[in-house]
Amino acid sequence: MDKENIIEIHDLKKNYDKGNIKALNGVDMVIKKGEFISIMGPSGSGKSTLLNMIGALDRAEEGTIEVAGIDLMKTSDLSEFRSKEIGFVFQMHNLIPNLSVLENVEIPMYESQIKSHQMRERALELLEAVELKDKADTSPTKLSGGERQRVAIARALVNHPSIILADEPTGALDSKTGDVILKMLKELHNKEHVTLVMVTHEPYVAQMADRILNVLDGKITASS
């Protein structure tokens, strides 16, 4: 793997429904460290499946995939990889409702063996970065959609990941709030020096990225 590359994928294939659905049909892709990549495509094209492969949420059947130096096809337990290297931002924020904002941001740090007070400090640092430090003890149910997504971004960054994977992070937000989120994501991508891979079906969102990859029928068809 080229030292400048953080993701290298060759001929990746993933099927569902006993092979009847070819979600990924031979994907080839290389992403350099620190890049901001948008993945675009129509519904069912395989873009979310590709994101799940990069984030080790699922395994491919064929091909090779190396992320942050880890061969995901050969590693049996991928939870440590996800804990250390990946930060997820989902379309629906997926915050835990009975925990406070601060506690939600702390959740990924449980596997990192750091002390409670250090967890708290790191979580507060990130909540300040997303301008929600004053809401640390609030329940997520009392926040707006945009605020919840900001908390989700803070949670995604808490373990100093090398890659942020965002699956339509503004899909459930109005355009004004969505713009705020995108701007925040881009700023944090620059500030924290993370590689950002974002799935979107909106062209104006994709334009913010350094590069756009188009996916159709489980293959990368264009890169611009």
Add this chain to the structure above:
Amino acid sequence: MSFLKLILKNPFRNRTRAILAIIGIAIGIATIVALGMVTGGLQSATQSTLKAGAAEISVTQKGSNTFISTGGTVNESLVGDLRKIDGVKDTAGILRASANISGSSNFGPGGGFSVNGIDSDKLSLVGIDSLNGTGFSNGSTNEIILGKTSANNLNKTVGSTINLFGTDFKITGIFETGNFIQDAGAYMSLSTLQNLTGNDEKVSNIVVKVDENANVTQVGQSIENNYNDLTATTAADQANRINEGLGTINTASTAISLLAIIIGGVGVINTMVMSVFERTREIGVLKAVGWRNRRILGMILGESIVLTLVAAVVGIIMGIVGVEVLLNVIPSSGAVIKPVLTLDILARAFLIALLVGILGGLYPAYRASRLAPTEALRYE
């Protein structure tokens, strides 16, 4: 927030469900605690009946019950005759009768107030070694001593009077043997009770004190060999009979405890399966942020144990309160049962709660840990 705090917090996110689950398990624990307290009390009480009496053998007419026979069924002359048998140190004849006390419902076991007649110099043979008061004289027609339990129940003290068999008796002493049957009764002069109940020269049983070097069983056998119409029951025989009864109660208690565990366990499984079901997406997120399967398993199992341990505390309180209510609702039960809450009962309650928590939470925890992240995240 520490992982432990998370485990303590999570079970109560759905308060109604948590409370219902806790109550369900607590009822089982309360049953175990209450039964344990009652059987413990019975065990102490029955052990006290064995050590309280100084005499080792009780002789009755064949066919009558050593514990509750009343009326004169044995000739008083046999009291002296039995004293001549090898190995016998001393004997005493006891007449038992049951009296009604108007205006009081606090009777001893058996329904009526237990009154015994004995010679005053033989009180030590029935375990009365010391007395608060002066006691009674042989032939006295108006003196009586009360057991501590009956004195408390009837609100009587030394010097007050009690009307039995239509006669007023002055309470000249209060005794305490530790035997719950004895202490719920009274003693008066044998001849007086014989006159009052029309049992001249008759007794209900003869208690036999054995020589120090003599074999109790052999002495008992000797009595039965010499007198075919008499039964000699040794303290060991009594103990065996009581233990058989207690054994049955303990078996029933164990069966009920097992049932409580099973029902409690099913309740826990149901609660935790529902909890995992509702949190499918959340578990997907936890996996996505890097939680290992064993941490997820530990979290769910931990939540299950938290629920059952809280239920143990609630159940213990319910059990203690339940027994107190029983004693208040059935006042005479307090004369027979002195419930005992021991460390063993508390330990058993917590251990059972822990077991139910582990067994009930294991399957849901395993299921949660095996959820595929992508499927869990897609769950609505």
